[in-house]
Amino acid sequence: MKKLLSIFAVLAFGFSANAGTLDDVKNRGFLKCGVTTGLIGFAAPDDAGNWAGFDVDVCRAVAAAIFGDSSKVEFTTTTGKSRFPTLASGEIDMLARNTTWTLSRDVNLGFEFVGVNYYDGQGFMIPSALGVDDATGLDGATVCIQTGTTTELNLADFFRANGIGYEALPIETNDEARENLFAGRCDVYTTDASGLSATRAQADDPDKWVVLPNIISKEPLGPLVRHGDHQWGDVVRWSLNTLIIAEELGINSSNVDDMKSSNVPEVLRVLGVEGGYGEMLELSNDFAYNIIKQVGNYSESFDRNIGPDTPLGIGRNLNALWTDGGILYAPPFR
Amino acid sequence: MENNSNFETRKPPVATTGILGWCRQHLFSNWVNSFITLLVIYFLYQLIPWFLDWSVFSADFWTNYKGELIVDRTFCSRVADPEGDHGACWAIIIVRFYQFMYGFYPSEQVWRVNLTYFLLVVALLPLLIEKIPGRKHLIKFTIAFPIVAFVLLYGGFGFQIIPTNKWGGLLVTLVLGVFGIAIAFPLGILLALGRRSQLPVISMFCTLFIEFIRGVPLITLLFFGMVMLPLFLPEGLNLDGLVRVLVAVTLFQAAYMAEVIRGGLQAIPRGQYEAAQSVGLSYWQMNRKIILPQAIRISIPSIVNTSIGLFKDTTLVIIIGLLDLLGIGRGALADATWMGLSNEVYVFVALVFFIFTFSMSRYSLYLEKKLKTGINMGAD
Numbered sequence: 001m002k003k004l005l006s007i008f009a010v011l012a013f014g015f016s017a018n019a020g021t022l023d024d025v026k027n028r029g030f031l032k033c034g035v036t037t038g039l040i041g042f043a044a045p046d047d048a049g050n051w052a053g054f055d056v057d058v059c060r061a062v063a064a065a066i067f068g069d070s071s072k073v074e075f076t077t078t079t080g081k082s083r084f085p086t087l088a089s090g091e092i093d094m095l096a097r098n099t100t101w102t103l104s105r106d107v108n109l110g111f112e113f114v115g116v117n118y119y120d121g122q123g124f125m126i127p128s129a130l131g132v133d134d135a136t137g138l139d140g141a142t143v144c145i146q147t148g149t150t151t152e153l154n155l156a157d158f159f160r161a162n163g164i165g166y167e168a169l170p171i172e173t174n175d176e177a178r179e180n181l182f183a184g185r186c187d188v189y190t191t192d193a194s195g196l197s198a199t200r201a202q203a204d205d206p207d208k209w210v211v212l213p214n215i216i217s218k219e220p221l222g223p224l225v226r227h228g229d230h231q232w233g234d235v236v237r238w239s240l241n242t243l244i245i246a247e248e249l250g251i252n253s254s255n256v257d258d259m260k261s262s263n264v265p266e267v268l269r270v271l272g273v274e275g276g277y278g279e280m281l282e283l284s285n286d287f288a289y290n291i292i293k294q295v296g297n298y299s300e301s302f303d304r305n306i307g308p309d310t311p312l313g314i315g316r317n318l319n320a321l322w323t324d325g326g327i328l329y330a331p332p333f334r
Numbered sequence: 335m336e337n338n339s340n341f342e343t344r345k346p347p348v349a350t351t352g353i354l355g356w357c358r359q360h361l362f363s364n365w366v367n368s369f370i371t372l373l374v375i376y377f378l379y380q381l382i383p384w385f386l387d388w389s390v391f392s393a394d395f396w397t398n399y400k401g402e403l404i405v406d407r408t409f410c411s412r413v414a415d416p417e418g419d420h421g422a423c424w425a426i427i428i429v430r431f432y433q434f435m436y437g438f439y440p441s442e443q444v445w446r447v448n449l450t451y452f453l454l455v456v457a458l459l460p461l462l463i464e465k466i467p468g469r470k471h472l473i474k475f476t477i478a479f480p481i482v483a484f485v486l487l488y489g490g491f492g493f494q495i496i497p498t499n500k501w502g503g504l505l506v507t508l509v510l511g512v513f514g515i516a517i518a519f520p521l522g523i524l525l526a527l528g529r530r531s532q533l534p535v536i537s538m539f540c541t542l543f544i545e546f547i548r549g550v551p552l553i554t555l556l557f558f559g560m561v562m563l564p565l566f567l568p569e570g571l572n573l574d575g576l577v578r579v580l581v582a583v584t585l586f587q588a589a590y591m592a593e594v595i596r597g598g599l600q601a602i603p604r605g606q607y608e609a610a611q612s613v614g615l616s617y618w619q620m621n622r623k624i625i626l627p628q629a630i631r632i633s634i635p636s637i638v639n640t641s642i643g644l645f646k647d648t649t650l651v652i653i654i655g656l657l658d659l660l661g662i663g664r665g666a667l668a669d670a671t672w673m674g675l676s677n678e679v680y681v682f683v684a685l686v687f688f689i690f691t692f693s694m695s696r697y698s699l700y701l702e703k704k705l706k707t708g709i710n711m712g713a714d
Binding site for chain 2: 036037038039040041043044045046047049052074075076077078079081082083085086089091175198201202204205305310311312
């Protein structure tokens with residue numbers, strides 16, 4: 001009886017696991033992607049009402065892979081509180097919302113992180129007039145800190161480990177932190193480094209502020225899908241990997257057509273000239289070509305949304321390719 | 335008469351009449367009041383010129399101080415020239431005005447939203463103005479308005495369907511506010527009557543419902559609507575996100591409305607019920623013709639009060655990811671082209687909310703005056 005039950009459970013589970021998000025998306029004709037309600041550089045509506053940003057590009061890449069058209073996405077805005085229920089209920093197909101990959105989210109919440117599109121970490125921003133160039137020199141500083149977040153715990157750990165003291169000024173939102181810091185009510189603001197760059201970009205004179213090199217936590221941000229539908233997870237995973245592989249191989253949106261006549265075998269495999277790799281994912285063989293043509297490669301998306309020439313001015317640092325001193329690395333396309 | 339003509343009529347002392355008299359009586363009647371008056375005048379003197387200067391005289395509208403058209407934040411005078419004396423940069427509101435009003439509604443279909451706004455005014459007319467010609471027919475339209483509005487906004491019957499995730503800005507705020515209040519009002523009346531009912535099952539059900547809804551915060555209900563409601567629905571029936579939020583908002587408002595109206599019902603003297611019953615009116619006739627008109631009349635201030643509260647509470651929907659007026663504002667601030675202009679956005683959003691809530695409160699004052707709600711009913 002027990003055996004029968006477990007077989008039944010496996011069958012039931014197998015059935016639900018094969019529910020086929022990919023087929024649903026194909027039948028529906030567009031992808032439903034969850035993004036933030038607005039985060040500078042990562043996702044925000046532009047003046048014409050089109051969503052743009054670094055996270056948005058991941059959604060667009062998946063749409064380009066499935067439909068050959070990066071505009072076939074409908075964006076659902078989610079907040080820190082609503083993102084997981086929205087994904088779990090099936091209202092969205094995937095979530096690309098600067099979400100940190102942690103064990104409990106991956107395992108306990110029943111989601112599957114398919115990769116990392118941005119390696120973030122908690123850092124410090126101070127007025128350059130303070131003349132401190134390392135966070136260990138911040139003994140006795142007043143720190144603006146968002147309450148109830150992991151940053152609060154990381155901060156306490158870091159200061160204790162270095163045997164220095166600080167005074168916390170609890171704040172609720174990014175806006176509040178910015179006002180407090182600019183008004184001089186706290187000496188230091190600590191949050192994820194990307195958030196610090198955004199805050200710095202909003203200062204009247206950004207040169208008066210400096211982000212310290214210390215990174216005190218690991219915040220790998222990446223897209224995620226529901227646990228159990230591995231075929232769908234693969235589609236999202238390899239759409240993300242394609243962005244990175246394209247940069248490794250030097251393929252970008254402007255040279256992608258010329259690259260089709262390249263003599264590098266991996267380039268030909270990526271662009272679908274050789275091999276049937278798209279079919280393995282139940283996509284067309286030129287899915288990667290469509291992604292690169294319409295969204296660009298990883299560095300194009302990075303430079304367009306958050307790179308040095310944008311108001312955010314974030315450097316590649318950890319997010320550089322493994323060949324350039326970063327840790328960005330995609331499995332081979334073969 | 336003859337006697338009076340011998341006396342010269344003297345005018346009252348100068349200091350008790352006219353502007354001077356009014357000021358003396360109301361503003362400078364003793365030294366505490368005089369001090370407060372001067373203090374307030376001083377603060378207003380400091381505040382008003384500064385605010386006017388910031389919001390109008392030194393502000394950028396379409397162009398900056400160099401006369402260039404503003405297309406992103408770097409063109410704003412106060413960003414381009416931080417040392418100079420520049421005010422607000424309203425260009426963010428002007429450029430994004432469409433989004434603030436309609437969200438991401440497709441622009442070639444936006445006439446449908448405008449028509450709905452117009453029809454909303456038409457539907458409100460018979461409620462606002464009693465002596466309007468053809469009121470009876472207009473009322474029929476008012477009752478049909480929600481269906482008309484739904485078809486126009488959402489689609490169907492030959493109209494292209496616009497999914498609600500394209501709605502946003504003032505449109506979402508108004509849909510939640512207007513529908514929430516309009517549906518909650520009759521629901522609230524039924525709940526209030528039900529709670530006072532002699533039938534234990536009905537009264538217990540209504541009491542339980544009201545107390546449960548009032549016992550939890552609106553946020554909890556919003557999450558309930560967003561996350562748990564789909565679990566109760568049959569497989570395959572997928573309620574739209576906005577509808578689920580609307581259900582939560584309406585239930586919340588109905589519970590509060592019920593208690594407000596119950597307060598009015600409590601104030602009706604027993605004699606009114608007995609009089610109605612003695613002329614042979616049924617339960618519904620009695621309530622419709624005698625009790626409710628009086629009860630609602632005395633609850634008007636509280637009804638408007640909870641309605642204004644609900645209208646402002648609709649901004650909470652941002653927590654579950656709907657972009658209402660405030661959400662669109664935050665979205666604009668999250669775009670690198672406009673970041674940092676939060677003062678402008680929040681002032682604008684506050685102004686829009688003020689226009690709506692202030693009109694609601696003025697209308698309630700007008701109603702109170704017209705219906706003379708202040709009278710001590712039953713006693714005269």
